[in-house]
Amino acid sequence: MTDRRIWRDGEFIPWQDATVHVLAQSLQRGSLAFDYISVHEARRGTAIFRLRDHIERLATTCRIVGLPLEYAVDELVDACAETVRRNPGAKSVKISALMPSVEAELIPENPHVAVFIAAYDSERDFPSPNAELKRRRRQAVSLKIEREKSGRREDVIPPHAKVAANYTAAMTAKWRARNEGFDDIVLLDEHGNLTEGPTANLFMVDVAGNVATPPASKVLLGITRDSIINLAPTVGLACVERDIAADELVSASEVFLSGTSAGVWPVVRIDGRPVGDGKMGPATSQLRDKYKAVVLGDQPGFEHWLHYI
Numbered sequence: 001m002t003d004r005r006i007w008r009d010g011e012f013i014p015w016q017d018a019t020v021h022v023l024a025q026s027l028q029r030g031s032l033a034f035d036y037i038s039v040h041e042a043r044r045g046t047a048i049f050r051l052r053d054h055i056e057r058l059a060t061t062c063r064i065v066g067l068p069l070e071y072a073v074d075e076l077v078d079a080c081a082e083t084v085r086r087n088p089g090a091k092s093v094k095i096s097a098l099m100p101s102v103e104a105e106l107i108p109e110n111p112h113v114a115v116f117i118a119a120y121d122s123e124r125d126f127p128s129p130n131a132e133l134k135r136r137r138r139q140a141v142s143l144k145i146e147r148e149k150s151g152r153r154e155d156v157i158p159p160h161a162k163v164a165a166n167y168t169a170a171m172t173a174k175w176r177a178r179n180e181g182f183d184d185i186v187l188l189d190e191h192g193n194l195t196e197g198p199t200a201n202l203f204m205v206d207v208a209g210n211v212a213t214p215p216a217s218k219v220l221l222g223i224t225r226d227s228i229i230n231l232a233p234t235v236g237l238a239c240v241e242r243d244i245a246a247d248e249l250v251s252a253s254e255v256f257l258s259g260t261s262a263g264v265w266p267v268v269r270i271d272g273r274p275v276g277d278g279k280m281g282p283a284t285s286q287l288r289d290k291y292k293a294v295v296l297g298d299q300p301g302f303e304h305w306l307h308y309i
């Protein structure tokens with residue numbers, strides 16, 4: 001058991017005490033809002049990447065779901081920084097806002113939203129027996145275009161909500177794809193256009209070297225996605241947000257995924273066929289390196305994205 005301490009509503013408690021009851025409203029109904037943030041040993045010290053943007057996204061999720069969050073963004077920004085300070089060596093922060101009360105009805109009688117902030121290094125604190133396989137999957141993704149389950153839909157729960165209930169359909173589809181030998185999936189919208197992966201945004205590069213990603217209205221507003229859109233021009237690439245049909249992806253020169261956990265990671269096969277020459281392409285490589293340099297504080301123009309603790 002790790003010796004980390006977790007922030008819960010203003011106090012630090014031992015890791016193993018950060019629990020909720022099995023009948024807690026959020027566990028039973030999927031109403032848990034969360035966000036996942038990366039921590040880096042950057043040039044000028046330990047830094048949390050785009051912390052405020054992540055906390056603002058958590059506040060947006062709570063607003064969409066209707067969770068009455070009792071903290072201001074600034075308070076949670078400070079609490080995250082303090083949690084990282086108290087947990088040296090942490091590489092990630094997970095912040096969860098949930099209704100812990102035991103409830104019989106769908107609508108909670110006690111709408112208190114508890115906030116938990118954990119800062120950890122998953123390799124040290126809860127190592128996986130499949131760590132090597134997971135690492136390989138991040139280096140060369142075999143992607144399946146999921147044609148049965150559509151992605152997040154505005155008329156169900158907007159894709160901008162990072163709430164547990166929003167992940168169930170994607171989990172079912174990704175689990176099936178894993179059993180078929182794929183690493184990850186990309187979901188379509190109700191019109192058959194591409195949206196995103198279950199926990200990552202999608203980008204493609206065409207033969208002319210133009211970068212495209214599905215429109216903001218269709219996807220979770222990934223912080224890495226936004227970073228890539230901003231970084232693309234700095235390496236001489238144009239990036240647009242637009243609808244992308246499934247067939248277009250299959251014939252793209254390069255495809256990659258983006259997300260906090262792994263930054264930029266290349267897709268080398270789609271539906272069993274190689275993307276380009278089946279290796280990471282030059283645009284993907286340039287953007288990946290640029291992103292890595294930014295999170296490590298090696299790009300003065302993007303220092304404002306680092307929250308030093």
Ligand SMILES: Cc1ncc(COP(=O)(O)O)c(C=O)c1O
Nearest residue numbers: 199200201220222223224259260
């Ligand atoms: C549905 C979904 N899309 C995209 C992303 C990538 O977002 P970010 O770059 O902020 O990690 C995530 C992150 O977990 C996600 O859950």
